[in-house]
Amino acid sequence: MNIRAIAGELQTIRDLVRWGTSQFNKEGLCFAHGMPNALDEAVYLCLTSLHLPPDLGQEYFDCRLTHHEKRAVLESYRERIHKRMPAAYITNEAWFAGLNFYIDSRVLIPRSPIAELVERQFSPWIDTNRVERILDLCTGSGCIAIACAYAFEHARVVCSDVSKDALDVAAINRAKHGLEDQGRVQLIESDLFENIPAQNFDIIVANPPYVSVEEMVELDKEFGYEPHSGLAAGETGMDIVIPLLQQAGDYLSDHGILVVEVGYSMPALLQLLPEVPFTWLEFVHGGEGVFLLTAEQLRACQELFDAL
Helix, strand or coil, rough: CCHHHHHCCEEEHHHHHHHHHHHHHHHHCCCCCCCCCCHHHHHHHHHHCCCCCCCCCCHHCCCCCHHHHHHHHHHHHHHHCCCCCCHHHHHCCEEECCCCEECCCCCCCCCHHHHHHHHCCCCCCCCCHHCCCEECCCCCHHHHHHHEEEEECEEEEEEECCCCHHCCCCCHHHHHCCCCCCCEEEEECCCCCCCCCCEEEEEEEEECCCCCCHHHCCHHHHHHHCCCCHHHHHCCCCCCCHHHHHHHHHHHHEEEEEEEEHHHHHHHHHHHHHCCEEEEECCCCCCEEEEEHHHHHHHHHHHHHHHC
């Protein structure tokens, strides 16, 4: 990409967005990390490079840019195209449940449909007035836990991860959102429940690794920038989900709920546990493979889980 030559031909924000969209489509980039298509990603990278808000009005799109500004945008486009690096790792930010988070390659890029559940306070599945403790397992960047802290202002949130690197990023985001000194969001390094103090949570939510060996091989190049341990979960994608199901009942309050994303591994889970009454949640903004179990259902199925 000859940035000098291209910068001489493109003049406005609209020019750069149109050109970027065309190039992203031409190169067959993968859009599975928060942006739905080439146009949205070109707009996002362009505006971020110009230090402009993502909701900039259309009336500004015909503004002419300086040569320095054009180079900044084109450099971000070049990184996206030639390295196939997801946009969130180029800008070190991502959005989840309407909140902005710091992101780098130590953690997965937030994109879970669980954001919708958090925004509506897991309604109608739990009485919001009874939510005092929330546990976010496999927290990664801490986005689910921190979003829960916003949604339930009086609840205490524990977020855990087996990766110290991930918890370092979660700590950055806890401070970014002013929750570091409030004591409401606790970070614990733990392999699932291993280091979680004995207590009952009203909501346990998890977006664990769930990609099978076969699916890992088929993933687009963009996924290679994400931590392998945050994606891969053994032969069938169930290496984390099954132990989670086996242990979660000991940590749920009697009225509590367990919410887990298993994504493409939903068929594998159903094949293993056809008798379990999973509630598969639907989302207005898309997404699937997220199940809910009540504490009562979880405990009633304990023998099935333990038999695996």
